[in-house]
Amino acid sequence: MTETADFPEQPTPDGWLSERELAAIRGRLPLVYVDAVPVRVDDSGDVVAVGLLLRVNGAGEMTRALVSGRVLYHERVRDALVRHLEKDLGPMALPQIPAAPQPFTVAEYFPTPGVTPYHDPRQHAVALAYVVPVAGDCEPQQDALDLAWFTPEEACSEQVQVEMTGGQGYLLRQAMAHVGRLP
Amino acid sequence: MTETADFPEQPTPDGWLSERELAAIRGRLPLVYVDAVPVRVDDSGDVVAVGLLLRVNGAGEMTRALVSGRVLYHERVRDALVRHLEKDLGPMALPQIPAAPQPFTVAEYFPTPGVTPYHDPRQHAVALAYVVPVAGDCEPQQDALDLAWFTPEEACSEQVQVEMTGGQGYLLRQAMAHVGRLP
Amino acid sequence: MTETADFPEQPTPDGWLSERELAAIRGRLPLVYVDAVPVRVDDSGDVVAVGLLLRVNGAGEMTRALVSGRVLYHERVRDALVRHLEKDLGPMALPQIPAAPQPFTVAEYFPTPGVTPYHDPRQHAVALAYVVPVAGDCEPQQDALDLAWFTPEEACSEQVQVEMTGGQGYLLRQAMAHVGRLP
């Protein structure tokens, strides 16, 4: 779960946490996250491609990532989805946010590896996971080097899976199982 | 479940049933249906309006209906959704067919009233129910007099509910509960 | 969302928060909750009764409540469900925790009324909501005066709904819509 700082240029709104306060809390409380699997669909809704962000992580390794980020205080889940999708895919992505809040699964990122298939050394995060069709033009933003589209088969291939960290490759395969496109 | 005849002007494709054969089967076997609740959503995916078809039924009464119809032999559920939505809302409706086949519920229409909340005197139908955002221009087709958009509150009101038959009003309220817009 | 203190008799485990620290965080960060609707089902899985806890709230009013509580640091969602169900229904309740983490909905309790159908003046909580059949003997624990079983019709009646607070009556009706027992 590589996440860019939330609203880094803006002063912290009243009631929101500074990065320092957040760091202190990260080891004490599970945080609410949203994970989005951006997809292209055909006219019948069938998934034809999955979008993955290319980033360089702290260790200088290339990694592929889903759209993922924290739900802020007093922010609705659907607004957090819009915000993170726009932040990562650009303002012209036209994401089709699900009408219903029911996620396809809940990804529990634990700081200890092995408790669940998901792992985040920084924190315990509980992520509501959604498949989100995007209809518009997507461009990598901020810290992402690229946004690449893969077929479901490619995205689930060993080659791409090893570039995903923290169990996001696992979550991607769950998403493909959910939409009937697991290879 | 008022349904217009499937492809009435076309000859029956190989393997499909004539209306007479279908009538004979209707009392013997559950039929596979799709039910779609057409909605308008805002940029956050929140449902702002529900589309209902206005029809005159066999008894000469005005009724409001969801989009509903049979899944044909060798037709995928998602293709049946596209076909029925286009048939009822027109070719410019631009329905966003769900990427995943998981319905929000399954509506079991029984010929005997009271077994389930759904009733269809003609047949036993098992309908996969989906909430489908439509982004384009919708126009009532064929046998529908009108397509009207209601707020979720209006659509669940007693006034509109009494105009819906066979338990479709119930299904509509389930859909609104699913998207968090039940009044 | 009336919640009894988590593990009140025990010293706070390492990494968990004291009640004072939690109070400070409550106004800054959304908390992860689980909401469970305890139900009795027949052999076909059909819901025949809903269990509601009777409590006296801070204002001295009788209220009916679902099972609800916080997910702790390093606790799985399914373990939080077990813990809160046992805490509220007793050790012999034999809850059938869902095999899948997918909730039937996500209830977003905001400190500001009206943003969503759910409201919690103390905090912003994001609750994963599950319908949980309980097969064993249930007894009200700790701060609950009673545990009463209602038919779905009774539980959704105006009389019972007015005794539920913070939108839990709404969530209960959503649960009944999900299981096909909304009146």
Add this chain to the structure above:
Amino acid sequence: MTETADFPEQPTPDGWLSERELAAIRGRLPLVYVDAVPVRVDDSGDVVAVGLLLRVNGAGEMTRALVSGRVLYHERVRDALVRHLEKDLGPMALPQIPAAPQPFTVAEYFPTPGVTPYHDPRQHAVALAYVVPVAGDCEPQQDALDLAWFTPEEACSEQVQVEMTGGQGYLLRQAMAHVGRLP
């Protein structure tokens, strides 16, 4: 989808189809099916084992199968689940039928291979798929040689997957993805 004859010892109830009539319809209309993945769960609902039936198919090959069967005329989906689970696992299996009719996916078995991941040369079947915990004693019935329990890892292994036919191995992996136990 190997299915034993429905109610073979009983005369066909009024409105139900003889095997000959059914055979004639199988090439004309999609049939409604239920697919159940029988599982053992621990106290937290976590899946620890998957039950698969061992059968000899028409070609004399050993195959592993899920519980699967037709929904009859005027039969509720939940009653069809009970009936098929009892028929295949015995009267003491104590299946926990889901309270909600929402399946985790819909498996569309086509007579033509390759349209979907599922295939049934006899017919077009639309199967509502459920994960069903069974708490009691299971014994293979009728045409099954054995009922074997596998860990999720074993059940998804190549060795077991090749013994499953018609896409049931695929559906099993989807079920494991849904419960968070896909290897």
